[in-house]
Amino acid sequence: MSAFIQTQQLAATALPTPIPAMAEHAQASSRTPLMCLFLCLLLLSSPRRRATSMYLDAAHDRDTFSGGQARRILPGGRMPESLSVLSRNSSSNSTGAGAAFCRLLSLQILDLSNNQLTGELPDCWWNLQALQFMDLSNNSFSGEIPMAKPTSHNCSLESLHLAGNSFTGVFPPVLEGCDSLATLDIGNNRFFGAIPPWIGSQVPSLRILSFRSNNFTGQIPPELSLLAHLQLLDMASNSLTGPIPVALGNLTSMRHPEIVSSLASLDGSNYQDRIDIIWKGQELIFQRTIRLLTGIDLSGNALSDCIPQELTNLQGLRFLNLSRNHLSCGIPTDIGSLKLLESLDLSCNQLSGPIPQSISTLSTLSTFNISNNHLAGKIPTGSQIQTLDDPSIYSNNYGLCGLPLDVPCANTSLASDETKAQGVDQWLCYSVIAGVVFGFWLWFGMLFTIEAWRSALLLYVDAMQCKMMQNVSRIDQFLSKRNDDKYL
Template sequence: MGTYFNGFMFMRQVLFLTWFLLLLTITNSFSSLQLLCHEDESSALMQFKHRFVINKSVSSYPFAYPKVASWKNNSDCCSWDGVECSEDTGHVVSLDLSSSCLYGSINSNSSLFHLVHLRRLNLADNHFNYSQIPIRVTHLSRLEYLNLSLSKFSGQIPSELSQLAKLSSLDLSYNHEAYSKSLGTLVQNLTSIQKLLLSSVSIPSTIPESIANLSSLTHLVLFKCGLYGEFPVIIFQLPNLLILELGTDQDLVTGHLPAFNSSSPLKVLGLGATANDTLPQFETLGLGSCNLRMFPDFLRSQHKLQWLDLSGNGFQGLIPKWMYNASTDTLKVLMLSGNYLTGFEQSPAILPWSNLNVLLLSGNMLQGSLPILPPSIQSLEVSDNAFTEKFPPWVCNMTSLVELDLSNNRLSGTLHPCLGNFSRSLKVLSLQSNNFHGIIPKGWAKGGNLQVIDLSQNQLQGQLPRSLVHCSMLEFLHVGDNEIHDIFPFWLGTLAQLKILVLRSNGFHGVINDPETNDTFLKLRIIDLSHNDFSGNLPSRYFSQWNSMRAFDAKKLTYLLVGVDGDGWGGSFDYSFTITNKGKEQEYEKILDVLTVIDFSCNRFRGEIPEAVGNLTGLHLLNFSNNGLTGHIPSSLGNLKNLEAMDLAQNKLVGEIPPELVQLNFLAVFNVSNNSLTGPIPCGKQFDTFQISSFEHNPGLCGRPLSKTCGDSSLQRPSIFEENQGSKSLFEFDWKVVVIGYGCGLVVGIFIGQIMIPKEHDWFVRIFRKKQQTRGRVKGRK
């Protein structure tokens, strides 16, 4: 009985599967038949094709091509270029012939209007020989998208377009010969419209309040339409409006801006010439990051501005000459950073604002000579541009300067001697990443306030001037990537505030002798001597004195910055620091004051690693790689509880890897390759995550992750990593947030994210986001 039942069930399953496959075949065949283009629509498309000449010169798009050229009779039109059919009915529902090089007239007899199932029609960027937009387009009652822009239509736009009630996007832009007598009549019934683009279409009428009834509207672009009258303020309050552009209609539009709240969706607002007599005289005006594309014309009549922020917009080309007349006697702060500006319309650029304190031009494409500034200037930031002149001598007349940032340009020549004997007001001097050569000025005066000196990435030569010892407030000195030939500047150790010292990639040489006193470099937190020619033993007494590398308090995180309160404007400048790893660059746009770094890699140090290094318990990054160090790895390095990267590769170290290093819970990078180490590799915790490359080329090492066993199988314990393969690794977050690296240069990373809030990965990324344009730049935060 059981056998019979099983056979019955088997036959039932076979019959069901056969029936299912047959039904699937029939369905697919039916669908295939339905996808074939309808014969009348295919004929209509071919007739439309034959009404036009192919002329590649008529399209403005550089990659335009004649889509209709591939259309062939006796083939399925649903497969034609630019044609899309419904999967359910086979009817043509979309026709995109934009930039198809079509030349010829189009009228109401066109076979195009036989395609009554069309939902999308795009004929943009063709040449329809100044024919009128046919009224019969309204027969395409299913249209949701209509784009006839830049196609040489002329004459009156039929008001019947408003009968296309399903339209969500209408673009008639740049048909310069086309016009409409009334904007209200044109759009009155377009209740579903989301995008209304009518740039350069003549519409000599007022803007009706009825547009505010188009509640779905997201884009309203009426650039150069000849509109006039008062702009209804209620339109600003459309609930979904993202982009509103009125452009430069000189006769338009009076009115005023409403008070926008934080929930307003508006992202782009282009008002062009809103009448000036309707706006108040501002003293403070912030238009930063407003997606403006041109300088607001109403600034012409502003005479009382003191603070003007136009940064982070889309300004291109030259700064217009008329801007020089805006608030000439009152303007103190002008921010134009983060645009696409290339120069000044008036040349030479002698800025007229007699009381200007702050000028921010960073992050543009400015070329040629720097603008000539009034002597009142306190903060000048022109980094990340393409200025090409020699060091401007007029800078020496800027006796009120607090911050001078010329970094990341193409400036050349020698540094003017006046820099050394500059005014006592200067706090920030950043000339990084230019083409300056010659010696660093020697006469650095006493009593100055300099906190930051960044001369890195130039071709400076000679020695570090000993007079830098007079800069008693100095916290940050970066002269990396130059051609300086000198011994170690031990005399800088008397600078009580010095926190960051970077000498990498120069010609520093000789032995670093132990200090003669016990109060040397007391606040030093970051020191980078990599890629030089230092020799002798590592300076153990220095390691014993660097008390600031012992402290670590994650509860008091602050950034290293310089306050610049010129005339009370409240600016500050964050220290910026770049680390090199395998030829790639990682920039810390802000530096937490808990970050501690020692990088002595790629020199000729010899002897043993001092035990005193293990006392620097706040250390995050330690790199002694590519030297000639001998002896054992000190077990005291196991005291570096906050260490996240240790690179000892390419030395002559011997003995075993100290098992105490397993206690370093934050260690994400460990490299001891290319030494003469022996014995078993420690197991457990972070050591179970390190790759073979961390240990290779040590013939005497054994144990995981190497293939060489240590003889006693009991030593090969299952790793934590293997035991937890099925679940999220305890240290998976380490690898997401720690920027890791090996080899010469600074090994990178800071594990603050794990110490603070383990799940706040986005917070960590925002603090340490990558920026490859600059290295070691001191950048202002306004």
């Protein structure tokens, strides 16, 4: 604005003194093109001649963007190729996002979130070599993510947000080789298929990885443990199967999290990275404190087998959600080593056994849920866990007792002792029967293998037979005499 004012002042000083009306009108008409040319040259020569940013704000410039076309930005409806920031938020009239932006070769930040944009993404979008931040979330885009031309694709993305659309297809292969990509949020779409193992090696800078609410199937690839900077893994509400990889216990940034209060802005602009997650049961957006957020959410899948003990090595975790799966075995005994844990949800599984006493040492735990399992025993007591006095977090575990439940542990202990006693008696009976059978066959086998024992046994049997026959003959003689007695 100051440059424009200075231009007007310079132009005013360059005008000649007034002349008669007829001549003035003729000269003014001839000077108009020259003055416009002079103004354009002066503006181009000013320090601010290059456009560095532009915001298409819905409240002030509604007619600048409509139907995927840029209007009235430069004469002739053209966009400046030096444009580096393009934002259009909270629109109500946008219907598409055409290929007009593909000519913005210097575009670094593109934010078209929270609109009503529809259609598919054009192939040329990946030709924006300088693009670092791309947010298309919460629109109505559909179709598959287009592939880029191998000869021209040079991925410079640092943050990609595609959540809240209707994208389909497999995990976007165009992201393979995006070495600088730190944030990837493709949640709440219709992606399907297996999670590719190459994410661990081909996208090494990932810090935030969100796949939630899609249709991904198969097992979680152990190669994700290669992401040394990963601090947030959200795969909730998919159809993943198999066990939780033991290798996830090696995630470096979750074992030793970086203590950084906020993320630096992108290219000096006001844009900061952000992520939308379920935190303590509420959907929240984290921005300035995003690097303080470390956690894993694998809820709402079909994961099975035991919870790996190695997950307790991730001492930087602030939340862990494994609910609504088919996990079995018990809760890891070293769960208390997660000293920073604020939220733990293991509900709706098939966990059994007692609640580890170490869980009472989690001084920061404020959200806890182990309902709908097969846990048994006394609920641990401690300084922090005693503040979690909602009985519903322990519900549908018929073997649990103690506060905050109304089940006294005395009866449960007695019943447990009786069950143990019955088990001991049963095992004793089985042992006696097995011993008798084993002893009989051992004696019988030795009898047939040792000749002296066999001869002695046969002689003993013969002697017993002779005695029995003598007794039988005596009884027979006695009975025959009685039959011959005429007086009877």
